[in-house]
Amino acid sequence: xxxxxxxxxxxxxxxxxxxxxxxxxxxxxxxxxxxxxxxxxxxxxxxxxxxxxxxxxxxxxxxxxxxxxxxxxxxxxxxxxxxxxxxxxxxxxxxxxxxxxxxxxxxxxxxxxxxxxxxxxxxxxxxxxxxxxxxxxxxxxxxxxxxxxxxxxxxxxxxxxxxxxxxxxxxxxxxxxxxxxxxxxxxxxxxxxxxxxxxxxxxxxxxxxxxxxxxxxxxxxxxxxxxxxxxxxxxxxxxxxxxxxxxxxxxxxxxxxxxxxxxxxxxxxxxxxxxxxxxxxxxxxxxxxxxxxxxxxxxxxxxxxxxxxxxxxxxxxxxxxxxxxxxxxxxxxxxxxxxxxxxxxxxxxxxxxxxxxxxxxxxxxxxxxxxxxxxxxxxxxxxxxxxxxxxxxxxxxxxxxxxxxxxxxxxxxxxxxxxxxxxxxxxxxxxxxxxxxxxxxxxxxxxxxxxxxxxxxxxxxxxxxxxxxxxxxxxxxxxxxxx
Amino acid sequence: xxxxxxxxxxxxxxxxxxxxxxxxxxxxxxxxxxxxxxxxxxxxxxxxxxxxxxxxxxxxxxxxxxxxxxxxxxxxxxxxxxxxxxxxxxxxxxxxxxxxxxxxxxxxxxxxxxxxxxxxxxxxxxxxxxxxxxxxxxxxxxxxxxxxxxxxxxxxxxxxxxxxxxxxxxxxxxxxxxxxxxxxxxxxxxxxxxxxxxxxxxxxxxxxxxxxxxxxxxxxxxx
Numbered sequence: 001x002x003x004x005x006x007x008x009x010x011x012x013x014x015x016x017x018x019x020x021x022x023x024x025x026x027x028x029x030x031x032x033x034x035x036x037x038x039x040x041x042x043x044x045x046x047x048x049x050x051x052x053x054x055x056x057x058x059x060x061x062x063x064x065x066x067x068x069x070x071x072x073x074x075x076x077x078x079x080x081x082x083x084x085x086x087x088x089x090x091x092x093x094x095x096x097x098x099x100x101x102x103x104x105x106x107x108x109x110x111x112x113x114x115x116x117x118x119x120x121x122x123x124x125x126x127x128x129x130x131x132x133x134x135x136x137x138x139x140x141x142x143x144x145x146x147x148x149x150x151x152x153x154x155x156x157x158x159x160x161x162x163x164x165x166x167x168x169x170x171x172x173x174x175x176x177x178x179x180x181x182x183x184x185x186x187x188x189x190x191x192x193x194x195x196x197x198x199x200x201x202x203x204x205x206x207x208x209x210x211x212x213x214x215x216x217x218x219x220x221x222x223x224x225x226x227x228x229x230x231x232x233x234x235x236x237x238x239x240x241x242x243x244x245x246x247x248x249x250x251x252x253x254x255x256x257x258x259x260x261x262x263x264x265x266x267x268x269x270x271x272x273x274x275x276x277x278x279x280x281x282x283x284x285x286x287x288x289x290x291x292x293x294x295x296x297x298x299x300x301x302x303x304x305x306x307x308x309x310x311x312x313x314x315x316x317x318x319x320x321x322x323x324x325x326x327x328x329x330x331x332x333x334x335x336x337x338x339x340x341x342x343x344x345x346x347x348x349x350x351x352x353x354x355x356x357x358x359x360x361x362x363x364x365x366x367x368x369x370x371x372x373x374x375x376x377x378x379x380x381x382x383x384x385x386x387x388x389x390x391x392x393x394x395x396x397x398x399x400x401x402x403x404x405x406x407x408x409x410x411x412x413x414x415x416x417x418x419x420x421x422x423x424x425x426x427x428x429x430x431x432x433x434x435x436x437x438x439x440x441x442x443x444x445x446x447x448x449x450x451x452x453x454x455x456x457x458x459x460x461x462x463x464x465x466x467x468x469x470x471x472x473x474x475x476x477x478x479x480x481x482x483x
Numbered sequence: 484x485x486x487x488x489x490x491x492x493x494x495x496x497x498x499x500x501x502x503x504x505x506x507x508x509x510x511x512x513x514x515x516x517x518x519x520x521x522x523x524x525x526x527x528x529x530x531x532x533x534x535x536x537x538x539x540x541x542x543x544x545x546x547x548x549x550x551x552x553x554x555x556x557x558x559x560x561x562x563x564x565x566x567x568x569x570x571x572x573x574x575x576x577x578x579x580x581x582x583x584x585x586x587x588x589x590x591x592x593x594x595x596x597x598x599x600x601x602x603x604x605x606x607x608x609x610x611x612x613x614x615x616x617x618x619x620x621x622x623x624x625x626x627x628x629x630x631x632x633x634x635x636x637x638x639x640x641x642x643x644x645x646x647x648x649x650x651x652x653x654x655x656x657x658x659x660x661x662x663x664x665x666x667x668x669x670x671x672x673x674x675x676x677x678x679x680x681x682x683x684x685x686x687x688x689x690x691x692x693x694x695x696x697x698x699x700x701x702x703x704x705x706x
Contacts, residue, residue, distance in 0.1 A: 034686055051516050054509075061507040069503040071494040090487040142692055143683035159683060166685050185687040193693060200693070201603045217668050227637055227679040227694025234633045234671070235595075245490060250506070252665045256513045256656045267682075270531065271620040274694070275674035282670065288595035288632040289670055299486075303493040312497075 014362040017337040027163055031334050034162045038325040041268025042376070059261045060380035063316040066249050070306070073215045073248045074297065080218025084280040086293045097298045098129040101207070101240055104294055105135055108238055110204030114196070116222070116229035117141035118209030119157055119319060120242045120298055122341045123354065126207070137207070138199055140228040142192050149176050155335030157342060158266050158321040163334055196228070206232035206290070210243035211318070212258060213295070216251045219279045220295065223263060223272040230276050239278075239290040245297050246306075246315035258318060261378035266320040301353035304405055310389060311404070314349050316379040321346075323373035323383060329366055338363065345373035349386045356406025357394060364390035436466045510656065517619035517654035524618040524651040525702055531621025535677035536690055537698045544647070544703040548578035551610065551643060554699060555586050560607040562587040564639055566630040571612050571645055591635050602634065608641035615650035616702075617658060617674070623700060624658065625673040633671050642695040644675070648704050 021027055046052035066073060078088045091097035101124075105113065113130060115121060115137055127148065130137040139148040143160035147153065150172050154160030161169070166183045173179045179191050208229055212221040220241050222229050233239045249255060263269045282289035305311045324330040324344025335343035340351045340360060348363040357364075364387050373383040390404065395415070398408035425435055439446075443462040450459055519527055529539045542550050555563060566572040567590050579588055589606060611631045614624040623644050627633040636642050652658035655674070659665070664672075679694030690696055 030685075037686055048516065054512050058507070058509050058512050061504075065504040065507055068498070068501065071491045071498070072503075074491065074494075090490055092486045092489055096486060140693070141683070142681045146683070159686070161683055162686070164684070166687070169684050185684045186689045188684055189681060189689040189692055193691065196693065197603060201599055216665055219668055225679070226681045226683075226692035228692065230633075230637050230673070231693050234637065235599075245494075251508070252659060252668075253508065253656060256654075256659070260513070271622060271674065271676050273535070273675065273677045273680055277668060277672040277674075278670070279668040279672075280670040285629050286632060286670065287591060287593065287629060288634045289627075297490075299490050299493075303490060303497070306494060307497040 014337065014339065014360070014366060017339060018333045018366070021333040021337045026165070027334050028332060030163050030165055031331050034156075034159065035325050035331045038159075038268070038321075042265055042322060042325070043268075045264035045268040045270065055257055055261055056378055056380055058257050059318075059378050060316065062249065062254050062258065063318075063379045064313075066254075067246070067306070067312060067315055069250075070245070070248070073250055074245060076250075077213055077215040077218065077248050080215060081295060082218075084218040086218065086220075086280060086295055089294060089296045090299075091296055092299045094124040094298070094300055097124050097242060097296050097300075098126060100296050101126060101242065102130065102133060102135075104238065104240055104292075105130070105205050108204055108292075110238070111135055112199070112203045113137040113205045113207055114140045114199050114203040114228075114232050114236065115144075116206070116208040116224065116232040117144050117160070118207065118242055119341065120209055120244055121207060122154065123298070123300055124242065126242075138196075138203075140196050140200065140232055141224075142189060142226060142228075145192055145196065146172065149173075153336065153341075155343065156321060156324060157319055157346075163336065200228075200231040200235045203232075203236040205238040205240060206234075206236040207240050207242065208233050210241050210247055210295070211262065212255050213243060213248045214250075214252050214255065215248055217279060219252065219277050221255055221259070222276045222278070223259060223274070224276070225267075225269075225273040227274060230274055233276065233278060234289055237290055238292045238294070239281075240294045240296065241278075242296045242298060245299055245302050246317075262318050262320050265322040265376065265378040301355075301405065305350070305353040308403055311349075311353070311386065313381050314346075314353070314386065316381050317346055317350070318379055319346075320378055322376045322378065326372040326376045328368060328370060328372070333366075345383045345387075346381075349381070349383055349390065352390060352393075352404055352406065357390065357404050358406035358409035361394060361409040364388075364394055436468060440464060440466055440469070513656045514654055519618050519653055524616075524653065525648055527618040528616050528621050528651055529702070532677060532698075532700060535621070535680070537621075537677050537700055539700045539702060541648070541702045541704060544705050547645065547701050547703060548575050549582075550701065551575065552578070552582065552584055552586070554643070555608060558608075558641065560586065560641065562589050562605075562607050563643075564589045564591060564602075564606050564609040564635060566591065566611070566635075568630040569612060571610070572630070575610065591630075591632055595632070595634060602638055606639045608643065609635050609639040610643040610645070611636050613644050613646045613650075614662075615652055615658060616646045616700075617653075617655050618651055619654040620674075620676060622655070622674045622676045625675060626669050627671050627673070628669065633673075636673065636675065637694050640691065640695055641697045641699065642675075642678075643699045643701065645701050645703060648702050651702075 089100045127137045139145045146161040155163040170181045174181045210220045263272050281293045305314045330344040369384050393404040393407040394410040396408045439462040614626045616623050678698040679692045680690045681692040682688050
């Protein structure tokens with residue numbers, strides 16, 4: 001009985017979705033209110049600018065240091081986790097990762113899975129994969145649960161259901177769960193609590209992500225506020241954690257600054273309600289905790305980003321979402337417009353390595369390069385610089401070997417030809433002068449239509465006389481040119 | 484095994500000719516802004532925890548069992564899960580017997596599978612010890628063990644945590660270094676900084692999402 005969970009159909013391209021989102025007053029209001037509040041909370045969480053900048057610098061150095069010896073750290077992590085009784089699996093693709101997860105569930109004859117919030121599992125589209133194989137995989141984070149119930153995808157990596165208001169959630173719970181309508185957020189949360197508590201108890205397997213994997217001690221660290229992460233990793237007899245290979249840090253003490261950066265940047269909290277450090281399955285003398293703990297390490301394009309020293313900085317990311325909270329484009333178009341797992345500025349620089357730049361050719365240019373994302377990034381990823389790099393990769397000759405997966409999708413022979421001509425014109429003085437002469441004399445022949453530009457603007461017409469010409473005349477009138 | 488070899492191979496290939504960066508951890512950055520005079524630690528912890536709806540009481544290290552019974556009675560709770568194998572568990576048991584409490588004391592004395600249904604639906608509150616506290620973030624630290632297993636502080640709707648005032652550290656770094664956590668962690672360590680909460684609907688803060696609706700911290704002054 002395979003049953004694919006339908007995903008809300010979206011307009012197929014970024015531009016079309018952006019236009020729809022911009023015309024949706026409710027959606028824009030939901031995002032504006034939420035992003036304003038998140039920006040204020042972050043600002044309040046860092047009252048001392050020197051402390052903030054010092055901590056960001058440290059965060060950057062720790063992540064850069066970890067990446068500079070990533071393969072060794074992964075091996076150390078694997079060894080320590082194995083010593084602790086946690087089984088480590090490696091997957092190059094999402095298909096391999098899904099297959100591994102499915103295999104572990106099958107071995108336990110499991111049919112019910114509860115999942116704590118995990119963006120890597122979104123990359124894998126694990127819910128759909130398991131549903132097709134007759135396994136129910138239920139989201140347990142309140143936001144993720146709401147989104148799943150409405151057959152949607154998260155619109156924000158920290159606040160998955162931020163695009164919905166209480167009235168919309170109330171209607172959803174009424175339609176899908178038969179609950180009486182209420183706009184009281186407390187009551188809505190209690191409905192979620194009741195429904196999911198039974199699921200935590202009955203689940204055969206719990207799935208979670210990982211915020212930091214500590215190589216020194218063989219520990220998986222998870223942050224959360226709700227307790228669903230603790231439930232998912234503790235109550236079922238099996239816990240499967242899925243994570244990207246970039247989440248490993250060398251030492252336990254490294255998580256002190258990194259967790260502080262993460263929770264303050266994401267939600268403006270000095271710390272989340274729960275920080276959960278898991279270093280092994282239940283020991284023989286213990287009375288609860290999972291009997292098996294597994295970690296699936298996923299590549300999914302990360303080694304591609306790693307191969308380029310500049311793009312490698314993308315892997316500094318600790319998934320706080322501050323870049324999207326501060327992005328003027330994200331705030332206006334919302335997360336679904338991006339059409340990919342990771343929206344906003346971080347999505348624009350990470351998706352090309354996963355899906356290919358040709359799948360998201362409009363993303364690098366859907367930015368005003370205002371620089372806010374780079375300024376707030378807790379690990380100092382130079383996002384605007386990487387966006388400019390991707391713009392270049394986007395127009396490279398597709399015949400040549402590409403440095404970024406799917407590069408060259410926006411290559412245009414015409415555009416390339418025009419720029420060559422422009423270059424020739426501006427580097428040969430004689431040619432330039434004759435062009436100026438012709439352009440001013442035959443200005444009436446200038447084209448009236450210039451592509452999309454003239455849809456909203458009047459066509460540019462060359463001036464009667466060139467600036468060169470006017471300047472020469474001016475100097476002549478003032479009594480001769482300087483020699 | 485091929486996925487592992489391919490991933491590590493690609494990473495090594497990309498790093499060919501480079502040297503690892505030195506360890507640039509800066510202890511001052513994570514400790515200097517978070518130093519408190521010993522007498523201010525409780526105040527700091529208390530104000531941060533209260534800001535996220537934690538109920539904090541300071542009491543004498545002998546009188547807390549009485550406070551626990553008051554707290555339970557005020558809420559009309561029928562039972563309390565506590566660990567008879569610990570000092571505080573025994574103290575509470577003795578107090579309950581001496582004062583003939585009607586509140587039932589429960590013990591987590593069998594594997595969770597043997598009483599999951601009861602644990603999830605019929606336990607009103609739990610009481611656990613802590614390894615200490617953290618002033619910088621308003622946090623109590625739990626190292627669950629056989630006596631006080633992992634779910635004990637998570638499943639019951641009310642969690643009461645005992646924290647010795649003398650065991651409140653300035654910051655997390657100090658605590659993990661002074662106790663040498665890196666030398667050996669238990670299967671699960673928890674930093675708890677309030678009752679369970681969520682702001683997933685319209686960013687409106689609601690308490691009691693999936694874990695305890697109420698966290699009560701009893702700060703014991705060793706007088």
